[in-house]
Amino acid sequence: MEILRSVGLTAAASAASILVLFLLTKLMGSKQVSQMTMFDYITGITIGSVAAEMATELEEPSKPLTALVIYGLAAVGISMLTSKSVRARSAVTGKPLVLLDNGVIDRDNLKKARMDLNEFLTFCRMSGYFDLSQVQTAVLEHNGVVSFLPKEPYRPTTPSDMDLKPKQSRVQIPFIMDGKLLPDNITQAGREDAWVRRALLKQGYRDESEVLLALWDGDAKLTVFPMRASRLPE
Structure with missing residues (x-):
């Protein structure tokens, strides 16, 4: 009987933690992993760990529940602050770093990004640039993705280049x-x-x-x- 009671309490606590996680996720907004800042990533891991503890802490589930709510509200508060304040946004999400511009690789920014040349070349190849002479600018975004601006002779041709006016497509x-x-x-x-x-x-x-x-x-x-x-x- 005691085992059944324990299983029932664990199931109830697990369901409650899932519900709280769902509500916090809706409140915090959805982001892909590649769009997360370092703070988002750390907060997500912490909230997940606290939720797991809440599901198994049967004696005092209020403690992990309180921590879960505090972390969620802190994440929401910081998100609202960064959306309104440029300084706060720079401090939390960081600034883009120019890694290459006009044929020159910025060694100082590579060091700031904790990125070596092999990693940089890997990012280039992953984006289809096996020849760096085709790249005008490469920027490390705050979410860890490297964006590339190709030189004009190597960028894809667009309809406007050919004086074409195709019909605008619509979302299906x-x-x-x-x-x-x-x-x-x-x-x-x-x-x-x-x-x-x-x-x-x-x-x-x-x-x-x-x-x-x-x-x-x-x-x-x-x-x-x-x-x-x-x-x-x-």
């Missing part, structure tokens, strides 16, 4: 997912369910149940992916 809107219509998306796009079904029939699909995903591009085109890989429109 999902109309069907997992065999089910998404009426809210369809209505917001100014279409109707009947229009979607007619578009499916034109491509050989009897109804939405045969469709895994259907995307509308803002024009008359409906891009359809079948539910089964072997299914081909008639």
Whole structure:
């Protein structure tokens, strides 16, 4: 009986820690790992550790819960401060460092970034630059990513270079997912369910149940992916 009670308390504490983590994450905002500052990274690890302790601390779960809330509020507070203050932003997130400019590698900034030449060359190759003479400027961003500005002869050609004026593309809107219509998306796009079904029939699909995903591009085109890989429109 005691074992069942312990298991029940652990399960309840785990569920509570997951709920608190979810609420704190929503409050703090979502960032990819590559977009995190050093402070974000450390805070995330600490909050995760405290949440794990909360799930197993059955005698006094209020202590790790309090620490969890304090860390979360501190992260939110610092995020708000950095969004309003340039000085605070520089102190917390740091400043970009120019590693290469106009054919000259800045050794001092490499030292500040704790980066050696081999690491710098690795970043260049990962971005497709095997010839440094093609790079005009390389900047180490605050999140650890190196951004590159190619020299003009080596940058990709754009339509404006060729005096072309292509039609502006639009974000595709999902109309069907997992065999089910998404009426809210369809209505917001100014279409109707009947229009979607007619578009499916034109491509050989009897109804939405045969469709895994259907995307509308803002024009008359409906891009359809079948539910089964072997299914081909008639």
